Amino acid sequence: MDRTDRFRPEEVRDQLITSLRALRTDRIDLYQFHSGSDEAFLDDSLQAVLEDARRSGMVRNLGVSIRGAGSEVQTREAFGRGYGVLQVVYNRLDVRAESDVFPFARRYGLGILARVPLGSGFLSGKYEAGDKFGAGDYRSTLGKDEIARRVHEAERIADEEVPLGVSRARWALAWCLRDPVVAAVIPGAKSPEQVAENASAADLLSDSTP
Numbered sequence: 001m002d003r004t005d006r007f008r009p010e011e012v013r014d015q016l017i018t019s020l021r022a023l024r025t026d027r028i029d030l031y032q033f034h035s036g037s038d039e040a041f042l043d044d045s046l047q048a049v050l051e052d053a054r055r056s057g058m059v060r061n062l063g064v065s066i067r068g069a070g071s072e073v074q075t076r077e078a079f080g081r082g083y084g085v086l087q088v089v090y091n092r093l094d095v096r097a098e099s100d101v102f103p104f105a106r107r108y109g110l111g112i113l114a115r116v117p118l119g120s121g122f123l124s125g126k127y128e129a130g131d132k133f134g135a136g137d138y139r140s141t142l143g144k145d146e147i148a149r150r151v152h153e154a155e156r157i158a159d160e161e162v163p164l165g166v167s168r169a170r171w172a173l174a175w176c177l178r179d180p181v182v183a184a185v186i187p188g189a190k191s192p193e194q195v196a197e198n199a200s201a202a203d204l205l206s207d208s209t210p
Contacts, residue, residue, distance in 0.1 A: 007033075007040035009049040016053055032063040032087060038073040047081055054082070063087060065115070066101070075101055079108040087113040090182070092123055092175050093150060102181050111183035114176040118187055122150045124169040125158060128182055166204065173201035 006015070016049065031053070033041055040046065041064065053059040063085030064078050078086055086105055088097040091114070105112050118124050120139055129148040133140040139147065154168075162171045169187075176185045189195045 005036060005040065007036050007043070007046060009043070009045045013049050013053070016058060027057055027060055029060045030063050030085060031059040031061070032065045033051040033074075033083075034065040034087075035067045038071055041071075041074050042077070049081065061085065063111075063113070065113075068112055068208060072100075075104050079104075079110060083110070085111045085113060085183070087115050087186070089116050090114040090176055091117050092120040092161075093119040095152060098179075102179070104161060105181050112181050114182050114185040116186040117176045118169055118201070119150065119154065119173050121152045123157070124167075125154065127151060167197065168205065170197055170201045173198060174204040177202060177205055 002159070005011070016028070016031065020026065031050070033050075050059070050062055054062060062081075062083045064074050064083050065087035066074050075086065086101055088101050090097045090112070094116070097112070097114075102112065104110070127147070129151045130144075131147065131151075133199055158168050162168055173185050175189055176182055185201075187198045189198055
């Protein structure tokens, strides 16, 4: 929960070079400004470094991963600064992006990456109302009443919206993908079986809208 922001132009360039070496590649398809402040995002010297990386071929596309609370500035400025992708928190428990970000993305042809598509695990049915989380876990900041509210809402959704025979996690991923503006979801996975189940969520869209 305690992170050091390193958005100075020289730091970002060093990070990019380090990533290229770690990935053993000469190009990154999508390089994202991740959860930084508006001040850092609007730094012309940082934008110059990123644009130079794209022009030189080290980066193919630029994106911006917007903080959970949202940033009107970053959403509005992304297109004009050459960003093609917006990454936002979006799931069945948190639909703020539908009104705050999606209209802008449709207008300017930006792709959406849905972050936290399982609602921090609540939509998968993994947690109960009385569960507690460690100090380093984001969910520990929610408070017991909010945790209980999310658990109960996820249960209601499971009872009323998830089809029989479909896992809650698979349905939640497909729910995000039902809107064509969402290009992809970003779920976690801890086993090959979870990877396969996550990938199969797209199959639900070929049958009917979840």
